[in-house]
Amino acid sequence: MYCFLRFSILLVGLIVSAGSYAVNAAQPLTTADDLGPKVEQPIEFPHDRHAGDAAKGGMQINCMYCHTYARRSIVAGIPPLQKCIGCHQNIESVRETPRIKKLFEYWEAKKAVPWKKVHDLPDFVRFNHERHIQRFVFAQNKPVQEACGYCHGDVKTMTVARRQKPLSMGWCVSCHQKDHPVDATSTKTTHGPNDCWQCHK
Amino acid sequence: MIENSFNRRGFLKVLGWGGATVALSGCGNTSVEDGREFVTSYVQTADYIIPSIGTYFNSTCAQCDAGCGIMGRVREGRVLKLEGNPKSSINNGKMCGLGQAGVQAHYNPDRIREPLLRNGDKGEAIPWGKALELINEKIGGVKAENIAFLTGGVSGHVKALLKNYLDALGSGHHYVYEAVAPSIMRAANRKTYGVEMPRLRLDKAKVVVSFGADFLGAWISPVHFSQQYARFRKADNGERGVLVQVESKMTLTGANADRWLAIRPGTEGILALGLINALAAAGLSVPGDVAAVVREYTTDRVSKDTGVSAEHIGRLAALLKERSPSLVIAGSAAEGYAHGSQNATAIALLNQVLGNVGKTVEAPSSIPFPQMAPSTGNRFALQSLNDNMAQDKVKVLFSYGVNPVFTAPASMKLKENLKKVPFKVVFAHYMDETALEADLVLPLNSALEDWATVMPEYVAEGAQLNIQQPLMEKLYPGTLGMGDILLALLKQRRPDEYKGYEDFYSYLRSAMVSNKGALGGSTTDDDTFWDATLSHGVVKLVSTPVNMSGNVSAKGLVVPGPFAEDSAYPFHLIPAVSASLRDGRNANEPWLQESPDPLTTIVWDSWVEMHPKTAAKLGIVEGDIVEVASRSGAIKAQVYVFTGIHPDVISVPLGYGHEAMGRYAKGVGVNAFKILDPVFDKETGELAMHETRVKVSKAGRRVVIVKDEGPAGGNQMGRKIAVRVSSNKVNLSEEV
Known part of the structure; x- marks a missing residue:
C-alpha cells in the first residue's frame, strides 16, 4: 500500500517535472516577416555577395566584421568608408565595376556615403544592440547571422537591406516574453526584461 | 524685466491645445x-x-x-557636455555652472556666421579675403600712432601674435580692458607684496577674514578657491576654519560665512586699522610706525564709523590673535571707492601685522615666457582710449573680447566718441552693443572650435600653459579663430616671417614643439610631445617662485572717514557681480539667465536689493517697480527686500540689460553699468565701482517677482529649516 502510494507520488512528480521542463524549453525566437519600405541607397550594396553562403557565391563574412560596433555600443553603426576601401583596394577583379568605382569616388573626395536609414525606431525608444549581441552571440553561442536575423531577417540573401520585421512594441514584447536559456550550457531559462524604462528612458 | 501680455490663462490655453496636438501626432509613429x-x-x-x-x-x-581646464564629451562629432580636467591644478577636475553653459555659447543660435561690412544701417556679408584686404587698405592710409587695439585679458600665443602685429604696424597702442577686474587690488598688491597676484592659501589658514571678496562666487578663480575652502572647512587635523565676511551687500561667500558683518560702505580700511589697534592692545607685536598710525583707531571710534559693534570687533581681534595663521582678503567691495587703494593697503597691512605673508599669502611662480604672460586689464585703459578717441587721435580701432559700449558708464560718452573713429573693426561672437557700432564685424570661432594657448593670471601651483583645442568641427564655415585672423594680418605685414605657416594650428604646433625643452618634453620626440600636450590639455612650465619684495608701510597711509550724508542721493549703489552673468558677456546663454541667483533665487531679470528697514522707510514692498537714479542716469527695476544688505545700500546686479547681443540677452533686465558715477580711485585712476550715490523712488507699478523661492518669501512657514538669528541677539561668548 505504502509502496503504491510512494510510486504514485513519484509518478505525479515525474509528470509534473516533465511538464515543467516542456514549458521551460527554449522557444524559437524567429518571427514572421513584415516588410518595410524599399529604400534606395546611393550604392546598391550587395549583402548577399559579402555575407551569403559560399555555395551561392557569397563570402560568408561575419556581420560583425563590418558592423563592428554592434557588440560594444547601442548602435550597430555603418562601417567607416576606410573599412570598405581596406579590402577593396586589394581586390583588382572588381575594381572597375560601377559600384566600386563610385565607392572610390567617395573615398577620393573624402566624403561620407549618404546612406539612408533602413531600420529606425521612434526617438523615445532606446534599443541596445550590445545587450542583444552579448546575450545571444557571446553568452548563448548562437550563430551571428541567426542572432542578427531575429530582428533584421535573412540579410545574407538580400542586396540592399530592407526592413523585415515590424519593430513595433508588441513585436518586441512578444519576444521578451519567450523563455531562453541564460547561456550556452545552462538548463536555466529566463526571458527578456519587461520594465518600461528598459527601452523608454 | 520681461514685459509680456501673455498671461497665465493664455499660457494654459496654449498648453492644452499643444498637448492635444502632441497626442494626435503621437498616433502612427x-x-x-x-x-x-x-x-x-x-x-x-x-x-x-x-x-x-x-x-x-x-x-x-x-x-x-x-x-579652468575642461574635458568635453564628444559623440558622433558633436560636443555634448563639459567636465573639469583633473590634470589642471586650477580646478582639479571640477567645474562651475558658468563653465557648464559653455556649450550654449558654442551652439548659440545668435552667433555671427560671416564677416559683415557696414552699409548704412545694415551689415553686408563679405568674403574673408575682402575683409582682410580692407583692413590692410585702411591701415595703410593712417599713421601707426592712430591705430588702437582694444582687448580683454589676453595671454598665450594669441597675445604674442598680437604684439608682433602691433610691432609690425609700428604702434604700441594696446589697451587691455576688463569691466570687472580686481585692478585696484593688483596695484595694492604690487606695492605691498611686490607681485600683482600672490597665492592665497585658504587651506592653510585657520581664520579667513574677507572684506567683500566673493571667492566662492565670482572673484578671480572661484572653482579653485572653492576647493581650497573645502579643505579650510575640513582640515586634515580636524580643525574647522572660521570664515568672517565683512561687506555691505551679502555675496555667496558671505552667505557661507560663520559671521557676516554688515559694514557701512567704504569703511573697510577703518575696520582693518581698528583691528590692528585692537590686536596691538591685546599684546600682538606691532611695528612702531604702524602702531603710531593706528593708535587713533580706537574700538569705539571704529565701531561708530563702520557700524560694526564694539563687541564684534573685539571678538574678531581675539579670534585673529588666537588662531594663526589667518588670511585677510581685500575684495572688490573694499577697493571700489575713491580711497580703494588705501582700503586695500590697510587690509594688506593687517595681513602683514598678523604674520600671514609667506604663510597664507605665498609668492607666485615666475613665468618662463613673459611674452605669453597674461596681460591683465583695467578700466583705466578704456578711459585713456576714450580720451584719445574724443580728441580724434584714433583712426582705426580693433576691438576683441570686450563689449565697452555695454560696460562703460554712460558718463564716459563712449558710444558718441566711437562715432569719431572712421574705421572700427570688431571681432565678435554676437552682434553685441559694440559690434553694432562697428564698420567691419569679423565673426570668431567659438571657444569649443578654436585653437589657442591660455596662461591664466591665477595659477595654483607652478606656472601652467593651458591648451585650447577644437572639440568639434566648426559649426559655420564663415567663422575664424582669433589666432588665424592675426596670422593672416601678419602675413600682410611680414610675409617672409610668417608665410611658412599655413594656419594658426601649424604656427602653434611649431612654436610649442620648438620650445619643448622648456615645456617638459626634452626627452620625447616632437610627435609624442605634441600628442601628450593635446591629450593632457595643460603643460606644466619649469618655474621658480618669485621673491615677494614689496613692503607695507604705514607711512602716508590715510584712510578717510565715513562718507558724509547726501540728502539728495542718500543710498550707496553696489553693482553686484553675480557668479553667472559677471560683466554680461555670457548673458545670451539661457542656462545662465534661467539659473536662479544663489541668494535671491530671481531668474531672467534685474532686481533692486534693499534692506527691509529701508523698504519700510520708503514705503516699498517686494515687487514694486522703483526708479534708481544717480547723478549719471536712472534705471527702473523690481524691488527685492533682503536682510543681507546694509540699510544704507541698495544693490543691482550687473550683466543684465543688453540692448543687443541676442534673443536671450536683449531686453532682459536693466544695465547698472550705465548709471555709475565717474568717480575714480585716487592712486590708480580706476573707476570706483561702489562710489555711485543714488536715490530711490517708486515708479508706480508692482509686479510678481519670478523666483524659485516659495511664496512665503523665505519665512519658512514656521519650520526651522535654516535658522537665522540677528547679529545683536547672538551670544558671542558661545561662539568661535
Missing part, C-alpha cells in the same frame, strides 16, 4: 524615418571612436578668465 533619414558614417576614424559612446578631449574653459 511619426518619428520613424525609415528610408528618409540619412545615417552618415565616418570616412576615416580612429579605433577608439565608437558611435554612441563619448570620447573626452581636454581643452580650456573660456567663460571667464580663471582658465
Whole structure:
C-alpha cells in the first residue's frame, strides 16, 4: 500500500517535472516577416555577395566584421568608408565595376556615403544592440547571422537591406516574453526584461 | 524685466491645445524615418571612436578668465557636455555652472556666421579675403600712432601674435580692458607684496577674514578657491576654519560665512586699522610706525564709523590673535571707492601685522615666457582710449573680447566718441552693443572650435600653459579663430616671417614643439610631445617662485572717514557681480539667465536689493517697480527686500540689460553699468565701482517677482529649516 502510494507520488512528480521542463524549453525566437519600405541607397550594396553562403557565391563574412560596433555600443553603426576601401583596394577583379568605382569616388573626395536609414525606431525608444549581441552571440553561442536575423531577417540573401520585421512594441514584447536559456550550457531559462524604462528612458 | 501680455490663462490655453496636438501626432509613429533619414558614417576614424559612446578631449574653459581646464564629451562629432580636467591644478577636475553653459555659447543660435561690412544701417556679408584686404587698405592710409587695439585679458600665443602685429604696424597702442577686474587690488598688491597676484592659501589658514571678496562666487578663480575652502572647512587635523565676511551687500561667500558683518560702505580700511589697534592692545607685536598710525583707531571710534559693534570687533581681534595663521582678503567691495587703494593697503597691512605673508599669502611662480604672460586689464585703459578717441587721435580701432559700449558708464560718452573713429573693426561672437557700432564685424570661432594657448593670471601651483583645442568641427564655415585672423594680418605685414605657416594650428604646433625643452618634453620626440600636450590639455612650465619684495608701510597711509550724508542721493549703489552673468558677456546663454541667483533665487531679470528697514522707510514692498537714479542716469527695476544688505545700500546686479547681443540677452533686465558715477580711485585712476550715490523712488507699478523661492518669501512657514538669528541677539561668548 505504502509502496503504491510512494510510486504514485513519484509518478505525479515525474509528470509534473516533465511538464515543467516542456514549458521551460527554449522557444524559437524567429518571427514572421513584415516588410518595410524599399529604400534606395546611393550604392546598391550587395549583402548577399559579402555575407551569403559560399555555395551561392557569397563570402560568408561575419556581420560583425563590418558592423563592428554592434557588440560594444547601442548602435550597430555603418562601417567607416576606410573599412570598405581596406579590402577593396586589394581586390583588382572588381575594381572597375560601377559600384566600386563610385565607392572610390567617395573615398577620393573624402566624403561620407549618404546612406539612408533602413531600420529606425521612434526617438523615445532606446534599443541596445550590445545587450542583444552579448546575450545571444557571446553568452548563448548562437550563430551571428541567426542572432542578427531575429530582428533584421535573412540579410545574407538580400542586396540592399530592407526592413523585415515590424519593430513595433508588441513585436518586441512578444519576444521578451519567450523563455531562453541564460547561456550556452545552462538548463536555466529566463526571458527578456519587461520594465518600461528598459527601452523608454 | 520681461514685459509680456501673455498671461497665465493664455499660457494654459496654449498648453492644452499643444498637448492635444502632441497626442494626435503621437498616433502612427511619426518619428520613424525609415528610408528618409540619412545615417552618415565616418570616412576615416580612429579605433577608439565608437558611435554612441563619448570620447573626452581636454581643452580650456573660456567663460571667464580663471582658465579652468575642461574635458568635453564628444559623440558622433558633436560636443555634448563639459567636465573639469583633473590634470589642471586650477580646478582639479571640477567645474562651475558658468563653465557648464559653455556649450550654449558654442551652439548659440545668435552667433555671427560671416564677416559683415557696414552699409548704412545694415551689415553686408563679405568674403574673408575682402575683409582682410580692407583692413590692410585702411591701415595703410593712417599713421601707426592712430591705430588702437582694444582687448580683454589676453595671454598665450594669441597675445604674442598680437604684439608682433602691433610691432609690425609700428604702434604700441594696446589697451587691455576688463569691466570687472580686481585692478585696484593688483596695484595694492604690487606695492605691498611686490607681485600683482600672490597665492592665497585658504587651506592653510585657520581664520579667513574677507572684506567683500566673493571667492566662492565670482572673484578671480572661484572653482579653485572653492576647493581650497573645502579643505579650510575640513582640515586634515580636524580643525574647522572660521570664515568672517565683512561687506555691505551679502555675496555667496558671505552667505557661507560663520559671521557676516554688515559694514557701512567704504569703511573697510577703518575696520582693518581698528583691528590692528585692537590686536596691538591685546599684546600682538606691532611695528612702531604702524602702531603710531593706528593708535587713533580706537574700538569705539571704529565701531561708530563702520557700524560694526564694539563687541564684534573685539571678538574678531581675539579670534585673529588666537588662531594663526589667518588670511585677510581685500575684495572688490573694499577697493571700489575713491580711497580703494588705501582700503586695500590697510587690509594688506593687517595681513602683514598678523604674520600671514609667506604663510597664507605665498609668492607666485615666475613665468618662463613673459611674452605669453597674461596681460591683465583695467578700466583705466578704456578711459585713456576714450580720451584719445574724443580728441580724434584714433583712426582705426580693433576691438576683441570686450563689449565697452555695454560696460562703460554712460558718463564716459563712449558710444558718441566711437562715432569719431572712421574705421572700427570688431571681432565678435554676437552682434553685441559694440559690434553694432562697428564698420567691419569679423565673426570668431567659438571657444569649443578654436585653437589657442591660455596662461591664466591665477595659477595654483607652478606656472601652467593651458591648451585650447577644437572639440568639434566648426559649426559655420564663415567663422575664424582669433589666432588665424592675426596670422593672416601678419602675413600682410611680414610675409617672409610668417608665410611658412599655413594656419594658426601649424604656427602653434611649431612654436610649442620648438620650445619643448622648456615645456617638459626634452626627452620625447616632437610627435609624442605634441600628442601628450593635446591629450593632457595643460603643460606644466619649469618655474621658480618669485621673491615677494614689496613692503607695507604705514607711512602716508590715510584712510578717510565715513562718507558724509547726501540728502539728495542718500543710498550707496553696489553693482553686484553675480557668479553667472559677471560683466554680461555670457548673458545670451539661457542656462545662465534661467539659473536662479544663489541668494535671491530671481531668474531672467534685474532686481533692486534693499534692506527691509529701508523698504519700510520708503514705503516699498517686494515687487514694486522703483526708479534708481544717480547723478549719471536712472534705471527702473523690481524691488527685492533682503536682510543681507546694509540699510544704507541698495544693490543691482550687473550683466543684465543688453540692448543687443541676442534673443536671450536683449531686453532682459536693466544695465547698472550705465548709471555709475565717474568717480575714480585716487592712486590708480580706476573707476570706483561702489562710489555711485543714488536715490530711490517708486515708479508706480508692482509686479510678481519670478523666483524659485516659495511664496512665503523665505519665512519658512514656521519650520526651522535654516535658522537665522540677528547679529545683536547672538551670544558671542558661545561662539568661535
